[in-house]
Amino acid sequence: MTDILETLAGLELFSDLSKKELKSVQSLMSTAHVRAGKEFITEGAVGREAFIIVEGEASVWRRGKLVTTVGPGTVMGEMAVLTGIGRTATVKAETDMTLEVLVRREFLGLLDRSPSMTRKLLVSTINRLQELEPGLLG
DSSP states (O other): OHHHHHHHHHSGGGTTSOHHHHHHHHHTOEEEEEOTTOEEEOTTSBOOEEEEEEESOEEEEETTEEEEEEOTTOEEOTTHHHHOOBOSSEEEESSOEEEEEEEHHHHHHHHHHOHHHHHHHHHHHHHHHHHHOTTTTO
8 A cells, every 4th residue: 555655655646745635545445346338437427536557557538539548556536536527537446456445435524634734735736737737727
């Protein structure tokens, strides 16, 4: 599980969190196994969880076109745990996979109990928005 902690620390969204805060996030994660061929993220669906690939490979599709293939250490849907926004792509397991899953409802409960963590994530999210859309936040 240490690898998952390191992966979380490497994500822009969580990069400002302390080790204790990262462990709190990690404690909410659960392991899931996905069989080859199964679609586990559907474009347009409401995002209720984030996934970290531990083992296996997945293909990422947008509007029916293959965008990329991803493997261990890849995180998908991290913004969904904060916003619940619609998924921007479909993701299908190309091999049997092991994933770590962070459910939005449980994560939001943690944020309700930790204003310090909430503030750090708010700043990270705003910085990310500024990078993606420089003129958005005048």
